[in-house]
Amino acid sequence: MTESRLISPVLIGGAIILMLGFAIRASFGVFQIPIAAEFGWPRAEFSLAIAIQNLAWGIGQPIFGALAERFGDRRAIVLGALMYALGLVLSAFATAPWQHDLLEILVGFGIAGTGFGVILAVVGRAASDANRSLALGIATAAGSAGQVFGAPLAEALLAQFPWQTVFLIFAGVILCALFALPMLRGPARPAPSASDESMGDVVARALRDPSFLLIFMGFFSCGYQLAFITAHFPAMVTEMCGAVPPGSMLAALGIETQSALGAAAISLIGLANIGGTIFAGWAGRRWSKKYLLATIYLLRTIAAAAFILAPITPGSVLVFSLVMGALWLATVPLTSGLVADLYGLRYMGTLYGVVFFSHQLGAFLGVWLGGRLYDIAGNYTLVWWVGVGVGAFSALVHLPVRERPMSAQPA
Numbered sequence: 001m002t003e004s005r006l007i008s009p010v011l012i013g014g015a016i017i018l019m020l021g022f023a024i025r026a027s028f029g030v031f032q033i034p035i036a037a038e039f040g041w042p043r044a045e046f047s048l049a050i051a052i053q054n055l056a057w058g059i060g061q062p063i064f065g066a067l068a069e070r071f072g073d074r075r076a077i078v079l080g081a082l083m084y085a086l087g088l089v090l091s092a093f094a095t096a097p098w099q100h101d102l103l104e105i106l107v108g109f110g111i112a113g114t115g116f117g118v119i120l121a122v123v124g125r126a127a128s129d130a131n132r133s134l135a136l137g138i139a140t141a142a143g144s145a146g147q148v149f150g151a152p153l154a155e156a157l158l159a160q161f162p163w164q165t166v167f168l169i170f171a172g173v174i175l176c177a178l179f180a181l182p183m184l185r186g187p188a189r190p191a192p193s194a195s196d197e198s199m200g201d202v203v204a205r206a207l208r209d210p211s212f213l214l215i216f217m218g219f220f221s222c223g224y225q226l227a228f229i230t231a232h233f234p235a236m237v238t239e240m241c242g243a244v245p246p247g248s249m250l251a252a253l254g255i256e257t258q259s260a261l262g263a264a265a266i267s268l269i270g271l272a273n274i275g276g277t278i279f280a281g282w283a284g285r286r287w288s289k290k291y292l293l294a295t296i297y298l299l300r301t302i303a304a305a306a307f308i309l310a311p312i313t314p315g316s317v318l319v320f321s322l323v324m325g326a327l328w329l330a331t332v333p334l335t336s337g338l339v340a341d342l343y344g345l346r347y348m349g350t351l352y353g354v355v356f357f358s359h360q361l362g363a364f365l366g367v368w369l370g371g372r373l374y375d376i377a378g379n380y381t382l383v384w385w386v387g388v389g390v391g392a393f394s395a396l397v398h399l400p401v402r403e404r405p406m407s408a409q410p411a
Helices: 009-025 028-039 043-071 073-091 097-114 116-126 132-158 163-183 199-207 210-240 258-284 289-309 314-327 331-343 348-377 381-397
Strands: none
Touching: 009 073, 009 097, 009 116, 009 132, 009 163, 028 043, 028 132, 028 163, 028 210, 028 258, 043 073, 043 097, 043 116, 043 210, 043 348, 073 097, 073 116, 073 163, 097 116, 097 163, 116 132, 116 331, 116 348, 132 163, 132 258, 132 331, 199 210, 199 348, 210 258, 210 289, 210 331, 210 348, 210 381, 258 289, 258 314, 258 331, 289 314, 289 331, 289 381, 331 348, 348 381
8 A cells, every 4th residue: 555644664764775875976076086186097087987887877777676676675775785885895995997997887786776766666656646746856855965965074084084985984874774674665566467568568668659768868968967067066166166265154164175165066956956856746746747847957958058158156156056956856756757657656666767777878978078078178168068958958858748648648
């Protein structure tokens, strides 16, 4: 049976796992400069490792969704947490770019096993029809809550320990997330009947549906923008932003350098996104999800263009972080809810995982291009404008989506 109440143990447990997992994931941009400085690497080297992490996350998401549907959600989450921790531990001892590249595959699969694809499917099944969109928004916002403290925590730990030790600490943190597993006792999946389609048939039918393909393409820019900003924005702020004025409010809060401002910007994005994501989940209960998605992508496009066209100052960094944060993961409850509305809950984890693969293709390109074009041009301006373009594309591509269940659509 589904939960008639909004706040349930399943929602709380899922939120805890997402919060801790995303706190670590959101901090990788803080390690860009320390790791490159220690080994004398160009910016593209560690950027490629983070890009591979994002691609592995995308590949792993439908795999873990299928594993959860075949062997159980909690077993999939345990496997994901173990891979996450192992990847971090081994990365702490990596000294060559190719080692980081390979080990970030483990981390990416670990994020897939403890991230949205598995957790949102559990939360979605446990929620009632009336509460599902808002519950998905709250669970997604928990990932932003992790982002609020993940990057500043990494920055603070790096002031006390080498980056290798911080990786080991984070490995312990993700294992602590497993203490929330007993709360994830959601409703059992309905037993399959003779008339039920297999997972392969449902996925194949979805892949032939133009609306599914439009959602798939539209999620690409979300991954590009979010992964680029997470991985490169702290370094971009450090190098391109004007100095923090002495005696300013930021200095009074302990943010005295551009590097501290870069970490704080990631935190502020996460803070603003808590409200933005919950609002998106609430709005998804009342209005068309496809039009809400198109609006979010349009507003992101405008915000990104305005930021790069204006002088980059501490004030503009804070304003952009607040605006982008309000739109940050607001696409996730709407996209996952749209998948559930169109194709049902039974294979939601797998189908959302397929859509999420597009998100992570964009993430791979955003992170890798960020490092590559930085090494070529010496700044992030060109890759930023690419993000503006793909955001405008996503705003348009959601408009033709047909918001009717697949079984109700004409053949």
